[in-house]
Ligand SMILES: Cc1ncc(C[n+]2csc(CCOP(=O)(O)OP(=O)(O)O)c2C)c(N)n1
């Protein structure tokens with residue numbers, strides 16, 4: 001049986017800053033298990049964004065660097081060029097990856113930069129109070145869509161991995177996982193990191209996650225909403241090696 005906490009989590013850090021029930025801490029815990037199992041703790045550098053992913057600062061017992069909003073990908077692409085033996089991860093939210101930083105995501109995929117990008121899709125801009133993101137569902141109420149997202153004016157919910165697939169090279173690894181399915185989440189994260197190590201290629205993983213604070217949901221309603229998201233954003237591998 002697994003430990004409750006991955007070994008690579010920094011046991012001496014301050015208590016987690018994520019809100020109670022946040023899906024980002026579930027995603028990070030499983031990333032920690034993957035890093036333990038792959039025995040790569042001493043080789044990993046994690047780049048984090050502005051947004052709730054920055055709360056993982058000091059969360060792990062490995063090197064972590066932080067950039068401006070939407071810039072974790074170019075920061076870590078540059079880092080990998082300078083330190084090509086490192087295993088490089090870039091975390092971001094859906095605002096960071098699909099709005100302000102979309103050009104960086106697409107160019108990294110197009111260039112096939114050998115980093116593993118991990119994006120948390122919780123359908124809103126969480127850290128700043130729950131504004132609409134490209135991924136906000138049709139009809140979803142956020143602080144900037146008080147009557148629900150109107151797809152006639154704002155367009156359909158944004159399918160990032162499917163867009164990245166259009167321009168990525170055949171050696172790229174692209175997938176969508178969910179915090180409701182930790183076994184698949186760990187498998188997908190493992191393959192994304194392996195693709196960097198073995199194929200020197202780009203990987204992109206979107207993780208469907210819960211934000212009880214901005215959704216104003218209790219535990220049950222959070223997972224009910226995640227189920228709705230999973231219907232719009234299907235889990236699975238999108239390009240297979
Ligand atoms: C250039 C810039 N624009 C805007 C902001 C304000 N800002 C900080 S966090 C954030 C939203 C983050 O949302 P997302 O990227 O989805 O991450 P989440 O908080 O949901 O994890 C914004 C707009 C900023 N820090 N920098």
Ligand code: SF4
Nearest residue numbers: 018019022052126211
């Ligand atoms: S605001 Fe949402 S995403 Fe951010 S820490 Fe709280 S629950 Fe998590």
